[in-house]
Amino acid sequence: MASIRAEDLRIEFPLYHFARSMKKRLLGVASRRVKEDPQNRVVISALSDLNFTIESGERVALVGHNGAGKTTLLRTLAGIYEPVGGRLTVDGEIGCLIDPAAGMDGLSTGRDNIRLRGLYRGLDAAQIAALEADAGEFSGLGEFLDVPIHGYSAGMSIRLAFAVATAFQPQILLMDEWFSAGDADFMAKAQTRLEQLVKASEILVIATHDMDVVKRWCNRVIRLEAGRIVGDEVV
Amino acid sequence: MPRPEHYLSIDAANPRHVERALADLRDGLSQWRLALALARLDLRNRYRGSVLGPLWMSLSTLIMLIGLGLLYGTLFKLDLANYLPHLAVSLIIWQWMSTCITEACSTLIGAEGVIRQMRLPYTLHALRIAFRNSLVAAHSLPIILLVFLVFGHVPGPEGFLAIFGLLLIGINMLAGGLLLGMMCARFRDIPSLVGNVVQLAFFASPILWKPELLGDAMVWMALNPFYALLETVRGPLVEGGGPLLAWVAAVFYTTVHVVLAGLLFARFRSRIAFWV
Numbered sequence: 001m002a003s004i005r006a007e008d009l010r011i012e013f014p015l016y017h018f019a020r021s022m023k024k025r026l027l028g029v030a031s032r033r034v035k036e037d038p039q040n041r042v043v044i045s046a047l048s049d050l051n052f053t054i055e056s057g058e059r060v061a062l063v064g065h066n067g068a069g070k071t072t073l074l075r076t077l078a079g080i081y082e083p084v085g086g087r088l089t090v091d092g093e094i095g096c097l098i099d100p101a102a103g104m105d106g107l108s109t110g111r112d113n114i115r116l117r118g119l120y121r122g123l124d125a126a127q128i129a130a131l132e133a134d135a136g137e138f139s140g141l142g143e144f145l146d147v148p149i150h151g152y153s154a155g156m157s158i159r160l161a162f163a164v165a166t167a168f169q170p171q172i173l174l175m176d177e178w179f180s181a182g183d184a185d186f187m188a189k190a191q192t193r194l195e196q197l198v199k200a201s202e203i204l205v206i207a208t209h210d211m212d213v214v215k216r217w218c219n220r221v222i223r224l225e226a227g228r229i230v231g232d233e234v235v
Numbered sequence: 236m237p238r239p240e241h242y243l244s245i246d247a248a249n250p251r252h253v254e255r256a257l258a259d260l261r262d263g264l265s266q267w268r269l270a271l272a273l274a275r276l277d278l279r280n281r282y283r284g285s286v287l288g289p290l291w292m293s294l295s296t297l298i299m300l301i302g303l304g305l306l307y308g309t310l311f312k313l314d315l316a317n318y319l320p321h322l323a324v325s326l327i328i329w330q331w332m333s334t335c336i337t338e339a340c341s342t343l344i345g346a347e348g349v350i351r352q353m354r355l356p357y358t359l360h361a362l363r364i365a366f367r368n369s370l371v372a373a374h375s376l377p378i379i380l381l382v383f384l385v386f387g388h389v390p391g392p393e394g395f396l397a398i399f400g401l402l403l404i405g406i407n408m409l410a411g412g413l414l415l416g417m418m419c420a421r422f423r424d425i426p427s428l429v430g431n432v433v434q435l436a437f438f439a440s441p442i443l444w445k446p447e448l449l450g451d452a453m454v455w456m457a458l459n460p461f462y463a464l465l466e467t468v469r470g471p472l473v474e475g476g477g478p479l480l481a482w483v484a485a486v487f488y489t490t491v492h493v494v495l496a497g498l499l500f501a502r503f504r505s506r507i508a509f510w511v
Contacts (some may be wrong), residue, residue: 010247014509016421079243079354082505090243102352107280116276119269120353 001056002092002202004077009050010085011069011227012043012077023150034225040181046072050086054203054220061214062207064224070207073224074098074174092202095170100161106150110141110160113149117164131167139163140161140186159186162170166193173201177208258500263358267366270278270359274366292374298328300378316386318445323382324469325442328404331372332411332464333433335408338364340426342416346509357500357507361412365405379472393476400467403489407464410489417503420510424454436461460488 012038015026023042026034037043047069054060060069075081076088078096103120104113114135118128136145139159149157198204198217208214214221214235223231263270267400282288300323308318339361343350346360383389390397440461446453456462463484470477 075351079245080351081508082245083247085247087246087248088243089245094243100354103349105276105280107283108276116272118274119266120355122266122269152275168378 003056003089004052004054004091004172004205005089005201006050006052006086007088008086009047009076009083009088010045011047011072011081012037012045012084014043019089044196045227047076049193050229052222052229052232054205056202058220059198059204059218060206060220060222061218061223062205062222063209063214067226068224069227070224071098071176072227073206074176074207077172078174090172094172095197095201097165097167097173097175099176100165101157104149107148109147110139110145110149111136112153113160114164121168131164135160135163135167138167138189140189141205155186162190166190166197169197169200170182171201172203173197175204175206177206177210177213250505252501252504256497259356259500259504260506263356263362266359267357270362271366273363274370277363277367278370289374291293292371293378296327296330296375297378300382303443311444311448315365316388319382320386320388320473321445322443323379324472325465327372327375328465328468329377329437329440329442329461330375331368331435331463332404332408334371335364335368336411336415336433337426337430338368339408339412339415340419340429342412343420343507343511344416350508350511352422357413357416357504358409361409361416364412364416365408368408388473390472391475394471396471396476397468400464400471400485403467403485404464407489407492410493410496413500414492417478417499417510420507421503430491440465454480457484460484463488 015023026042027036032222033045035043035045050073062073064070072081075098076083077090077092078094078098103117105116108116111132114132115128118131122130122223139162141144141156141160144152144156149160152160195217204217206213218235220234221231222229278289282291283385285291300319303326304315304319304322307313307322308315311318342360342364343357346363349355350357350360414431415425419429436459440459441448441456442465446456446462447465450457457480463481466477466481467485470481
């Protein structure tokens with residue numbers, strides 16, 4: 001059974017590499033989010049005092065303005081950022097659709113990039129071959145699979161990235177709002193595949209602005225504002 | 236799916252630094268296939284579009300060796316049959332070590348894009364740098380063989396000791412990849428500093444010159460970690476074993492290096508994602 005539990009979760013970004021005068025100016029402005037930590041570092045408090053539990057079966061939408069901390073929370077749940085305060089426990093295998101193009105090599109062909117992604121996921125040779133067949137076919141790139149991806153159009157890059165990223169079925173699906181580009185024909189295909197993935201996952205956490213997505217997929221909305229939870233309701 | 240992501244449990248009040256650093260090391264080493272694939276990709280991209288391609292790695296060493304060999308052999312009035320095997324081994328091991336040190340500075344900075352998007356063991360990035368530079372060095376190995384053949388130099392059975400020397404250097408590469416990688420991510424002046432130190436170390440280490448030239452002052456060479464490590468490979472291959480003092484020093488420096496890297500990595504591993 002998958003679950004996520006956060007207690008008093010806190011994430012702070014230290015600001016390094018800037019001049020002393022800027023530090024003074026930054027701290028001079030009365031702000032809730034820019035502050036000085038006990039080691040005299042200027043930090044941006046990205047997430048503060050988050051408490052929530054997400055159980056199997058929940059479909060959570062993270063909503064809030066730009067900079068509210070949605071993506072930071074996703075990255076924290078994925079284990080990329082480690083909390084400076086509080087506790088985080090995640091049970092279940094995580095699939096992370098934050099930046100689908102991460103780890104892609106521009107000078108390698110589409111096919112090589114699929115295989116590389118397989119290695120990133122720690123797959124063995126047979127699994128990589130299966131991934132190559134599945135993602136290659138779904139992307140619909142045909143002969144372009146053997147062309148270096150820096151020659152791809154924006155739409156083609158997204159098709160490849162999407163096909164690779166959605167080829168794994170995780171228990172916990174973390175998703176940022178990026179599935180928007182691509183041609184109309186592909187989008188219809190993409191929607192179906194994404195919906196399958198969402199339905200088969202035990203937990204979905206999606207950062208979104210789109211109320212349609214919330215209505216269609218989610219049964220709980222967590223609203224973030226300036227790094228704090230200001231609303232948490234079942235819909 | 237054999238990813239280390241099955242279960243995540245982080246408690247800021249009880250960070251389990253050492254345990255999690257060891258897990259990072261274990262996971263990183265177990266993903267060596269990925270590190271090797273990335274290292275090969277780096278090299279392929281570096282020589283993309285070049286006609287001779289990876290052959291340049293061997294060729295540039297050969298050019299350097301012939302040029303320096305003739306120049307310094309004449310300057311120091313050395314017997315080439317004696318000097319060139321020394322220079323070949325020294326130069327190739329030095330290039331291996333020095334490029335690894337300078338590139339170790341960007342172990343983590345260079346992997347920024349991946350670090351912020353995927354949860355991967357940091358050891359993986361250090362392993363990638365070590366593999367990349369070892370692959371480059373492997374391209375120069377035939378040159379050592381060539382020089383030994385031309386000058387009829389045959390290492391005795393003690394030549395096998397060089398394997399331990401290579402192992403020591405390998406351990407240092409991994410430790411350095413993490414240590415320098417972290418320090419350079421946090422303090423951006425360090426890469427330039429390291430560049431200067433490495434440049435100076437080239438002249439301060441017995442690469443162009445033979446350590447015997449120092450006479451009685453040779454014992455002081457043990458203070459130079461580059462000399463100690465060089466000697467663990469050059470000694471067995473060229474000098475018939477290498478001085479015991481150099482071996483002791485090499486093991487000592489490696490231990491200090493590993494302990495220092497390990498301590499800092501355990502303490503600051505969780506901060507790396509915020510530094511890069």
